Amino acid sequence: MTIAAKKYGQLSWTQSLGMVAALAPLPIVLLWRVATEAHAPYNKERSLKRIAVDSALRYILSHLSLPQLQAAFGTTLGTYEKWTKGAKLPMTVDELGEDARLLWIGPKRLDCVILFLHGGCFLLPPGDFALSFWQYVQLELEKKNIQVGFAMLNYSLAPEASFPTPLKQAGLALDFLMAAGVKPRNLQLAGDSAGGNLVLQVLSQMLHPRDGVPEIRLPAPLRGVYLISPWTNLSTETESRIENEGRDFVCRPALAKWGAQILGDVPKADRAFVEAMHAPEGWFEGVDSLVERVLVTTGSAELLRDDIAVFGEMFKKHHTDTELVVQKDGLHEDMFLDFVLSEQKVGSLTPLTVEWLAAGFTDSEENLM
DSSP states (O other): OOHHHHHHTOOOHHHHHHHHHHHTTHHHHHHHHHHHHTTSGGGTTOOHHHHHHHHHHHHHHHHSOHHHHHHHHOOHHHHHHHHHHHHTOOOEEEEEETTEEEEEESSOOOSSEEEEEOOSTTTSOOOHHHHHHHHHHHHHHHHTTOOOEEEEEEOOOTTTSOTTHHHHHHHHHHHHHHHTTOOGGGEEEEEETHHHHHHHHHHHHHHSOOTTSOOOOOSSOBSEEEEESOOOOSSOOOHHHHHTTTTSSSOHHHHHHHHHHHHTTSOGGGHHHHOGGGSOTTTTTTGGGTBSOEEEEEETTSTTHHHHHHHHHHHHTTOSSEEEEEETTOOTTHHHHTTTTTOSSOOTHHHHHHHHHHHHHHHHHHHHO
């Protein structure tokens, strides 16, 4: 267990008591939410079970303090250990150094690889349902006779670690995969929320190497980059943040507070690395030489919708093979939420994810023939 893991697991007795008190009304809140929101237009395609999941996450994120959330969610490695045990899969861990590691979801394969950088505002680990989503995608790709290794980066979280530590660790992950024989044409990067932010930091580092961070050099362009509800704006309000407050499971006050906390550790000269929406004009010029294809997704009912739409249109100017998809009534990283309680019917972004990733690996193989 890391030092950070020990700290996250410790609460004072007043914090523990406060967490119990804060969560006590949750069952009543869920009953009320399901009863009053089941017929809302934006919930038209959702089951009662899924509405309850969304409401529970919204309540927890808005009523618990950051220390309480970190204690409740634990660590990335702890989440992975628990998930693999439940899924009856082996733990396959590659140590990268500097407290970073690759956690393999299912079999470790190096012919084709998806490197997943998880979200959580750089403060929280991924939910186990995110791992269930990627296992589902892996199995769907296998049905298409596409064998893919899925590796999740276990990077250090704030407040114990700040920028550029996760960026350095992402660079270590890429170095490890290249040294293991993975070819860039067979590697696709995926990141949700803060993980999408980190993917953009990687591209920024390749374009504008920052002093104090090892250069990230690849022998050829990456096959693809998939940005799921990327966190591109940590500091300013937009119309969608006001419009979708109470619909999305993310809440405005927490998002603003966490954004300010992360930005507080970033020198002004480096803001473009962590706020892609506010990067100088031309910041991503040349990105088309670093990655072959890009997919950006968001939901029409999520707080970050406007941020992502503005970023997506800006990014298209520098990479013509960029697709921006807005899921109707979708919440923040909506497809993951279908796997909290194993929904039978998945949203539209899940099959889109499978098809887009499959096309990347299939096209890559055909280009070599």
